Amino acid sequence: MQSNGTIRIAIQKSGRLSEGSVALLQSMGLSFETYQNRLFAPCRNLPIDVLFIRDDDIPEYVADGVADLGIVGSNVLDERGAKVRRLLPLDFGFCSLSIAVPEQKEWRGIAELTGKRIATSYPATLRRFLTERGVRAEVIMLKGCVEIAPALRVADAICDLVSSGSTLRMNRLRVIETVAKSQAILIGSTTTTPVKTAMLEKLLLRAEGVQEARKYKCIMFNVPKESLISIGDLVPGSRSPMVIPLSDPAFAAVQIVVSEERFWDVAERIRSLGGRDIIVSPIEKFIR
Numbered sequence: 009m010q011s012n013g014t015i016r017i018a019i020q021k022s023g024r025l026s027e028g029s030v031a032l033l034q035s036m037g038l039s040f041e042t043y044q045n046r047l048f049a050p051c052r053n054l055p056i057d058v059l060f061i062r063d064d065d066i067p068e069y070v071a072d073g074v075a076d077l078g079i080v081g082s083n084v085l086d087e088r089g090a091k092v093r094r095l096l097p098l099d100f101g102f103c104s105l106s107i108a109v110p111e112q113k114e115w116r117g118i119a120e121l122t123g124k125r126i127a128t129s130y131p132a133t134l135r136r137f138l139t140e141r142g143v144r145a146e147v148i149m150l151k152g153c154v155e156i157a158p159a160l161r162v163a164d165a166i167c168d169l170v171s172s173g174s175t176l177r178m179n180r181l182r183v184i185e186t187v188a189k190s191q192a193i194l195i196g197s198t199t200t201t202p203v204k205t206a207m208l209e210k211l212l213l214r215a216e217g218v219q220e221a222r223k224y225k226c227i228m229f230n231v232p233k234e235s236l237i238s239i240g241d242l243v244p245g246s247r248s249p250m251v252i253p254l255s256d257p258a259f260a261a262v263q264i265v266v267s268e269e270r271f272w273d274v275a276e277r278i279r280s281l282g283g284r285d286i287i288v289s290p291i292e293k294f295i296r
């Protein structure tokens with residue numbers, strides 16, 4: 009473990025989580041090089057080093073305190089049971105760990121897996137799932153290419169990560185059970201030193217600010233002045249909206265922030281209040 013105040017953040021070197029991880033760190037204001045075959049990059053503007061490693065190694069690096077923070081799929085965390093703090097779900101890297109069987113097989117429920125061979129790279133998670141449901145099946149550990157195990161008659165079923173399902177379809181398999189849902193998570197070490205605490209708290213706040221911003225949209229529009237009285241109702245609970253006078257005294261420009269899930273309701277309501285020229289923009293950071 010390091011004794012100076014430099015923070016180390018471990019992210020996947022090359023794979024499905026790499027792009028999202030780099031994008032998050034850059035949005036948090038970290039400036040670093042990302043060219044290929046880098047194992048390590050110091051940040052130009054902060055006392056932070058970014059480590060590029062295999063995703064499977066990230067939980068151990070963080071648990072051992074070699075890295076202070078890491079970004080990894082919850083599927084890997086669940087499998088490894090590493091002692092780390094789960095700080096923030098990151099809304100990317102979505103997938104499911106699912107059990108699939110050959111397409112033509114009839115399926116009458118989970119009990120049918122009894123006595124069957126299931127190939128997986130996630131034996132611990134699968135065993136827990138089967139035990140909870142009282143199913144005794146043989147778990148076959150494979151490091152990769154799990155999806156071809158049924159065709160090779162190495163297994164009767166597989167338990168693997170699925171997102172779009174295209175790999176399964178290509179191998180004539182279909183999902184029959186979802187074992188766990190997964191997404192990328194920011195994790196933190198439980199053994200960090202006091203000298204790093206302030207910077208770690210700052211980084212977590214920044215990550216939360218980036219995540220929060222992704223859930224909201226900024227809406228600007230022009231509205232007849234007599235409708236202004238109803239505008240406050242559009243965003244209940246928030247501070248009063250920004251209202252800007254226009255050269256036409258009958259109108260005002262208004263700026264509000266709304267959550268993605270309320271967006272269409274609010275936009276339709278703005279129209280019904282006579283709102284026009286509605287401009288919607290994403291928010292890069294949102295700090296309350």
Ligand code: ATP
Binds near residue numbers: 062063191
């Ligand atoms: P590494 O060389 O780092 O070990 P890998 O082959 O294990 O790479 P990837 O296939 O890049 O890893 O997957 C990394 C993570 O991306 C997974 O652990 C999971 O959290 C997430 N993920 C999202 N969608 C999928 C998917 N369809 N298949 C596999 N992983 C997915």
Ligand code: ZN
Binds near residue numbers: 062063064
């Ligand atoms: Zn991996």
